[in-house]
Amino acid sequence: MIPHLTTALNGPLLDLEQRMLDAQPAIEHWFRLQWIERTVPFYASVDLRNSGFKLAPVDTNLFPGGFNNLNPDFLPLCVHAAQSAIEKICPEARGVLLIPENHTRNLFYLQNVAQLALILKRAGLNVRIGSLLPEISQPTRLALPNGSTLTLEPLQRRNNRLVLENFDPCVVLLNNDLSAGVPEILKNLEQTTLPPLAAGWTSRRKSQHFRAYDQVAAEFCQLLDIDPWLINPYFASCGQVDFKQSESEECLAYHVETILQKMRVKYAEYNVKDTPFVIVKADAGTYGMGIMTVKDASEIRGLNRKQRNKMAVVKEGMHVSDVLVQEGVYTFESINDAVAEPVVYMMDHFVVGGFYRVHTGRAVDENLNAPGMHFVPLAFDTSCILPNPDCAPDDTPNRFYAYAVVARIALLAAALELEAMEA
């Protein structure tokens, strides 16, 4: 079962998918040369939005959760891809220390950690899980809904190495996005840390990612001779916003208006009848907090206190001052009456699967990465790497291939972004 695309199947997207199919050898050749030049993140997930006239990434996560949401049939693909990543980055590695988020009660998240550990074990690594939580002062076994268990162990620092009791790993793999800052215990490690600490939300900015995406998408679209707007949302960023002081929002209102205006031009060009909207969200951080759908700049100027408070703080109580204004992309994929957006997972440069975020409580112009009882994941039932030119451009394998192409462009952008951080 895959979501039904509720727009007419003859818009610009169909043309885009057809071009991707036709150009598949050129696209894969281009990617091959890019992977040789770039250091690809160990893993990533990309949130896409598919409006029928546009297919674009809206968020690239370098500490992906949700591996438990992938189709179990894709496990061998994950294992191959993890082996490739380890081979390139640290072939000598035998032991991996996995550091998860500090949630001990979010069982869905813990199942993701267990699935990641399983992938790495099947890839032939010794894997143990170290927790940053001070209350984990001894090995702690947690029961998971699927009947298995997960053991969290206290981290120990031994000179410049991060270790567990009787376990001196070669690699530290973060599945914690460092929203709360970089803990002292992780600093100046002699072990390889993946992703690098700079990829955490203490220093990473979404706007940097999308600037890199601009560059990569432009090159890709030149290859395909298409309008980059079809895969690239407009964006702008404002620093030094203080949601508690209304005067600091002028910059924000200005960018909202500018992007809406640019969108109106494009909507007219492509004969799109929908109302443009932008998403205003923290430039750093995650988890769908501090996110707002805006259709007019006046909404920004007229925020009430409750809205201001909601925008001012994201995960781990992190204070928001850098704000991203991003072109909103409608999701016109739906299952029954619920809106759906695809999330694509990659390890090394391989697309290993994905799932649809299906949300019954949200509208087509809202962020779906929001917790709550109305969210269900729907695993992709087939692989994203089996485009079939003999089928229609919007047939399942081909729509999935288009996802895989756009997700990998975002992955390349993340590679550029990490290079720039390290430079």
Next chain:
Amino acid sequence: MIPHLTTALNGPLLDLEQRMLDAQPAIEHWFRLQWIERTVPFYASVDLRNSGFKLAPVDTNLFPGGFNNLNPDFLPLCVHAAQSAIEKICPEARGVLLIPENHTRNLFYLQNVAQLALILKRAGLNVRIGSLLPEISQPTRLALPNGSTLTLEPLQRRNNRLVLENFDPCVVLLNNDLSAGVPEILKNLEQTTLPPLAAGWTSRRKSQHFRAYDQVAAEFCQLLDIDPWLINPYFASCGQVDFKQSESEECLAYHVETILQKMRVKYAEYNVKDTPFVIVKADAGTYGMGIMTVKDASEIRGLNRKQRNKMAVVKEGMHVSDVLVQEGVYTFESINDAVAEPVVYMMDHFVVGGFYRVHTGRAVDENLNAPGMHFVPLAFDTSCILPNPDCAPDDTPNRFYAYAVVARIALLAAALELEAMEA
């Protein structure tokens, strides 16, 4: 459905599988370091025999047919692996010219060619198929049993490039083992030829492969602290055998007797009650022709004319003078009453699947790679790369993992063998 192992499940093999499971991180670490040092063949298949007390390769094919026999669910694994291989060997490649065997009537083989072409296309390459057959003087479309078609095109030589009409490929991929010799049209090409021409049966010798396997298996078994005999069949080779002259067989009879004697010692050591046998076969060539099961050296001395003629010639009328004497490994895997042997497929260094050769007309001490109506392929229903230490060592995923380990040791031997050819 996987074959039932008809021997008691507590012999040395169970111990071997248990050791492989326990040592999985050490094994994968060892392989990783090997792959970095070696140039791995583009693809290979390995015939294994599982006697319950021994699990060993008996043949390594560098021009594997039978991709059509793999589980269709493994197609994405093949695509990833093909992408890895292309990335390493020839990232600039866009077009691949596939050269199959000269069988236009063997529909099973042609389905293999179609499947290979499909894998390469899904991996993002332009693929066309060039035939060495003189009667293919124009593009010829052949209908396949599954309803698809395959187009063979005449090869053209343009200076030092091999081309088709309007197609100048970057890579020539041989699925033809050159049993009939290396055609002039393939010599001194400026394009990358995979595998190298020297890997064809004109120059390759099974005995060279098994000498390399001796070396690699010894190193592997030292790592696991096991007797190399558990994964390595004894062998010897005789050059200059002329099956039409009975006196030339003394060398052969001597080696048969020597290997049988060494086997008797091992069978006694491991308390194996079966009768040792050896396989006598051409040191070059394929297709199960010219293969004999021998339990006593006297059988060699007493060959009748029909047997001699049968041994003297293999595929493409190639004359046999180099002969391999190889320890026979019983296959104690069976499905219903038919004997079965696993064949494992690899692309780059990834195990991408496999199938069982199931043969109702053959015995446990006979070669199963023989054509005929009694042969059926049975695709592996799960991946070979998901060992599960929580299950018994002989559970399906773990038995498949043992296959994948031994097959990759044979792949490493093939890498050494190709390096030696090129030196």
